Amino acid sequence: MKDILYLAWRYLVFNRWKTGILIAALTVIIFLPLALELVLDRSSERLRARAADTPLLFGAPGSALELSLGALYFSGESPAPLEYAAVAELGDTGLATAIPLHLGYRVGLQPLVGTSPDYFRFRNLAVAAGRPLALSGETVLGAAAAQALDAAPGDGVVTAPESVFDVTGTYPVRLRVVGVLAPTGTPDDEAVFVDVRTAWIIGGIGHGHENLEDPTASGSVLKRDDSNIVANAALVQYREITPENLAEFHFHGAIDGFPLSAVIAVPADGKSGVLLEGRYQAPDSPVRVVRPAEVMEELLATVFTVRQYVLAAVALVGAATLATIALVFLLSIRLRRAEIRTMTRIGAAPGRVAAILGTEILLVLAASVLLAGLLTAAAATWGDEMFRWLLLSET
């Protein structure tokens, strides 16, 4: 047996290019359907779990998919804004806990999420280092975001301007990192969390500068009378919120009108959820309510339809490849007629020769299965992230 294995192995090593091509072709036709199934199953499981964990989402009227992708995965375009008053309105119903979400800004490439302490409890996010958010100007980083930004508690990170070409856009604001979350394997790992008020300050709705009512205020004051103080545009505004300058920050206008991207509603029970949905079903309602689980099912149904076409195509290509490989082996036997004759003349029984040829085929198959297994394992480890990236990344 050992000699058969040895002769077959030596033949394959001697014809390494031919063997390599055969293994590669077989690997691909084994790997593709396996990986597609595995990655889709695991990814859809995770996508579904995230959506199922989020009972109801409130947003401005518009695309339910955009709202769900933004609020659940912090990806895609930021949903159309709704007013912060929706949070109080939801709270007043007594039917659900309302968790505000403000999306759209970034720190480096990481999404910045403005929210409230309830979010961390709702998503079971544990602080691995440092402490939770307490004051404006602070940030808590998801595990992957901390790695990507190379930041730890005590460091600072700077928000990215919305557009380098927009001179009237938001200024970069330096945020103090006070905590890093434990990894969860969810989009929360990628996020930079701040309090929703910090997000408003980043957006320019709130700002901080020296107290202009102080008679000793800087030379930026152009005019001062009993009821109005006019400062020039050169008035220096604080770009970092610190405990020392916190008192100088202020918002303009009523907080109820400030923008949010979405509100996660966590109903007290199933009945409360249904009642809430009913209240906001009117076509002229300024707030739209969606069940993310249903939205994600619709999205995944489309993906699974595409999967059927892809699998059918792979099956066709696989059949053609197998036929070609069979042809290669048959032609190879014809080409090796002299070699086979030599083996017979030096005493190899016909069964022995067939065993050698069969072992060659088995070795090629085994190597292909092994390689396909390796690739599938790799896909199992990283594939769902790739899938999520392909499905959810901004393009």
Added chain:
Amino acid sequence: MSLRMLICGCASVLLGLTGCQRADEEAGTAPAPPISDAKLTVYAVNYPLAWMARRIGGESVRVLLPIPEGVDPAHWQPSPETVLEYQRADLVLLNGAGYAGWIEFASLPPGRLVDTARGLEDRFVAAGDVTHSHGPAGEHDHADVASHTWVDPDLAAHQARAIAGAFGRLRPELGDDFRQGLALLETDLARLGERLAAAFRGWPDAGVLYSHPVYQYLDARYGLEGWSMTWEPGEDPGPAEWEALAARIADKPAVVMLWEGEPLPETADRLRRMGIEPVVFRTGAAAPAAGDFLQLMEENLARLVEVDVARAGGDH
């Protein structure tokens, strides 16, 4: 490459990859959940709210006011650790009307905040109308409204009802107890309101001054038509302020000045020489050293009734 090496290498890579699952989540400290036991844990931003919460909730609530002694709750700035304590509360009682500016910049769960002055917006009194403008945002103000709402017992009763409502929503099974506590509190506040009205009778005609702009709701409630300086009890106001006062009383005479605390003896003497009687009326924003809010108001009332506004003006 030998056959054995090939098989071993492939097997180890396969095993390594399949074993390379995501590392288990590290043990960490989860953001603290609300303290949930039989008692409601309630944090307040000033003493009157804490007092009202205790009166309404009785033994069913644990009311906390973690403001250090001697610090004015209106200008207190909590440490991050204290804000995290507030985050753990079942309810956080806010005074509303812009009181306690730190609330604006603290990360607190909106669902557990109770703005006790909500619904009183049409009764808010403007505290300053200074606007400022700079840059493209143009003119804007900081919505300064007077914040010491509870000095008007009627507004305090509204705030008490907001507290009782929030307690009832969280612990419906204790609703009757809360309603009973509220009813007693409303009775006390109504009585206080009547006695204050009696004590202030005749004051608008005599002329009233305030050492600090914290009495706007008292002024509005009892039609005192007074006006306010910005004097601290423990400090000499300085020549400019005395001159400003002289100019104001020349324009509009006043015979009584309400103070948050005991003024310096020399300040009190000088005021008396100007025909103005200083009277201490503590707002009770911070917890009193002894007694409770009602006792504090009783002491205020006792001082008010001692003042004979007709005579106080006559000496001048």
